[in-house]
Amino acid sequence: MFEKTVYKSFLSNSFTIPVKVTFWDGKSVVYGNGEPTVELIFKKPIRIKDIYNNASLALGEAYMDGKIDIKGSIEDLITSAYENASSFMQSNKFRKFIPKQSHTxxxxxxxxxxxxxxxxxxxxxxxxxxxxxxxxxxxxxxxxxxxxxxxxxxxxxxxxxxxxxxxxxxxxxxxxxxxxxxxxxxxxxxxxxxxxxxxxxxxxxxxxxxxxxxxxxxxxxxxxxxxxxxxxxxxxxxxxxxxxxxxxxxxxxxxxxxxxxxxxxxxxxxxxxxxxxxxxxxxxxxxxxxxxxxxxxxxxxxxxxxxxxxxxxxxxxxxxxxxxxxxxxxxxxxxxxxxxxxxxxxxxxxxxxxxxxxxxxxxxxxxxxxxxxxxxxxxxxxxxxxxxx
CATH class of the missing domain: 3.40.50.150 (Vaccinia Virus protein VP39)
Incomplete structure (x- = not known):
């Protein structure tokens, strides 16, 4: 229950378009006003620690592994997240891990x-x-x-x-x-x-x-x-x-x-x-x-x-x-x-x-x-x- 509450907290203020979010228990929430054209489906929970460590990496891997599905346009969903200054795509609190690089x-x-x-x-x-x-x-x-x-x-x-x-x-x-x-x-x-x-x-x-x-x-x-x-x-x-x-x-x-x-x-x-x-x-x-x-x-x-x-x-x-x-x-x-x-x-x-x-x-x-x-x-x-x- 706590895990789901945290999910709702960071998702509720992440998009500029209405988005339907369906959790692993089958229950759904719509964030934003209007009829959603995009549905974000969590088939399995993702560790909260991983999301706060680096949301882009954690959610990207979850999509690759089939833990997340998206019905509708991924482009529209991510555009919406970028347009929201406090979303997981923009806020520094979701980017604690920054990979080191080498260019030898x-x-x-x-x-x-x-x-x-x-x-x-x-x-x-x-x-x-x-x-x-x-x-x-x-x-x-x-x-x-x-x-x-x-x-x-x-x-x-x-x-x-x-x-x-x-x-x-x-x-x-x-x-x-x-x-x-x-x-x-x-x-x-x-x-x-x-x-x-x-x-x-x-x-x-x-x-x-x-x-x-x-x-x-x-x-x-x-x-x-x-x-x-x-x-x-x-x-x-x-x-x-x-x-x-x-x-x-x-x-x-x-x-x-x-x-x-x-x-x-x-x-x-x-x-x-x-x-x-x-x-x-x-x-x-x-x-x-x-x-x-x-x-x-x-x-x-x-x-x-x-x-x-x-x-x-x-x-x-x-x-x-x-x-x-x-x-x-x-x-x-x-x-x-x-x-x-x-x-x-x-x-x-x-x-x-x-x-x-x-x-x-x-x-x-x-x-x-x-x-x-x-x-x-x-x-x-x-x-x-x-x-x-």
Whole structure:
């Protein structure tokens, strides 16, 4: 009885929408006014100590293990919890445990491969054909995922104002779509680096198939080990979230080191306008070593390294829509996914995709493109008009 009373206490002030909560004894309570569209079902009790230690980790694991079920939209439920400042998703009293992180070169390899090397065939099922695993850019509401992902790559490359013959570096090149587009559409020479063996193999093979092997180079290496090279343009998409809080300065120092004096860099990544943060469940199960930096924190590191911020653009709502489309693809292909993944994995990824969409929807996190040049560089156009011609 005491345990149930504590549950009711923290759940009663956690949502901004009406939510039906059904407990392990079959009894239900509705929190909020109106007809609930989401039901949170506790099949088994979760230790109160674990919830107060870190609610995100305890509840996430409980969902993965089937101790919790959710009828209705997980995205709506978590969005509601993020929008309530005193909920278990926001209050520090539910985050006593914060995981320690390490970002040595050896640990970084293990962390990246833990997420990205779980099988290209798995990612092919729910990503678009270009295998682009980052925020898309919806120029029109009716854009398909594939169109929006190509829009994003084009948007990045336009911002860089590329010229034929230039040298482009992509730090954290993923499955290579940006490299291939840059070479094909702008006649540059492109270099990518990744720590993912499967991504490296895919880029090498695809470059060969496209006849681009002489123009595309890819290295399986840590960004910190790239030396004695200089590039006209640098891109890095969804990368700095993996380097760790303690390495952000070194990351931008490396960008400065590798960028020519008249060059430009487009850094695209998840940021928080409210300041940096980690999530214990995401850190343990999805992105080991992940850290979402604050916007002010990032700008500080950029300017310390004499990188000048000339343009900043938020794509927060675009990432919400991207994740919703990934999730729809994921759910529509569960039969195929079940051939190689068990139910715990499927529940984990279902929660991950919807929770991230909710986090963007509620403005808990943002995704921002930072356009940078070196100090005193005046090579880019003075207005943004060149992006839309």
């Amino acid at each position: 070169k050896t640990k970084s390899i293990a962390d990246v491969q833990n997420h990205y090397d779980i099988g290209n065939d798995f990612y092919k099922i729910w990503l678009d054909r270009s295998m682009t695993y980052s925020c898309a850019y919806f120029k029109n509401p009716e854009d398909t995922l594939e169109t929006a992902q190509q829009n994003k790559v084009d948007h990045i490359l336009k911002k860089l104002n590329l010229s034929p013959g230039q040298q482009l570096l992509d730090i954290g090149c993923g499955w290579g779509n940006l490299l291939f587009t840059a070479v094909k559409n702008y006649q540059v020479r492109a270099t990518g680096i990744t720590l993912s063996q499967e991504q490296y193999d895919y880029v090498m093979q695809t470059a060969k198939e496209k006849g681009l092997s002489e123009s595309v180079t890819v290295y399986l290496m840590d960004y910190r080990d790239l030396k004695d090279m200089a590039f006209d343009r640098i891109t890095s998409v969804g990368m700095f979230e993996h380097v760790g809080k303690e390495n952000l300065q070194a990351y931008f120092q490396q960008v400065h080191y590798l960028l020519k004096d008249d060059g430009a860099a487009l850094i695209h990544g998840i940021s928080r306008q409210q300041g940096g943060a980690t999530n214990a469940w995401i850190n343990k199960y999805i992105f080991p070593g992940g850290y979402i930096p604050g916007v002010a924190e990032l700008v500080h590191h950029m300017t310390v390294e004499n990188l000048q911020l000339v343009d900043l653009e938020s794509l927060r709502r675009h990432y919400q829509k991207t994740l919703e489309m990934w999730h729809a693809n994921f759910i529509n292909n569960l039969d195929e996914i079940r051939k190689t993944k068990d139910e715990r994995f499927i529940r984990m990824w279902d929660l991950y995709l919807q929770a991230c969409a909710a986090s963007f929807k509620a403005s808990n996190i943002d995704v921002i493109q930072y356009l940078l040049v070196k100090k005193s560089s005046n090579q880019l156009p003075m207005t943004r008009g060149y992006l839309y011609t």
